[in-house]
Amino acid sequence: MIDPAIEGMELSTIRFPVERGKLAELARALHEEDPAWHDRGAATAAGLAQLPVPPTVTALVDHWRAGGPLADVTAIGIDARRLLHGEVAWEYLAPVRVGDELTAVARVAGVSRREGRRGGTMTFVAIETEFTNQHAEPVVRRRDTLIETGAA
Structure with a gap:
């Protein structure tokens, strides 16, 4: 008890x-296709560090x-x-x-x-x-x- x-x-x-890598895994699991989550170059261009x-x-x-x-x-x-x-x-x-x-x-x-x-x-x-x-x-x-x- x-x-x-x-x-x-x-x-x-x-x-x-x-970590960005963990968030990319989550994005894949949720079928999120935005390259900002999967491509480092696109992530930098999109300002991924600024995304909640x-x-x-x-x-x-x-x-x-x-x-x-x-x-x-x-x-x-x-x-x-x-x-x-x-x-x-x-x-x-x-x-x-x-x-x-x-x-x-x-x-x-x-x-x-x-x-x-x-x-x-x-x-x-x-x-x-x-x-x-x-x-x-x-x-x-x-x-x-x-x-x-x-x-x-």
Whole structure:
């Protein structure tokens, strides 16, 4: 069972670059054909470094986390076999651009419980992550809600 006393606990601090190559991979996955995303010459001509990146770029933080995406889940004591990702919400404070280096600080923002409709107690854990750029300016806040379902 997750201890409610973890509220306020800092889970991780991760620095990672917003790389042009990763954004080109994302553009391919989204079938984006604009050469600015795929051709270095076109990207320079289009001023790619000045283009804001896709809003979900903060998901890259999981690829930089030691232990991978489940490291924070393990740190707070959620049984990964009973884990659901309830929701995610973003608040955009300033543009994130190619070449930025982001620092993500994740904290437990809240822990609550309620009875599930199928029986068992569900535990909800809110994780807030603040992303700042290389100038220490806040650029994005992300809030994830993780749910540990009741015992089967």
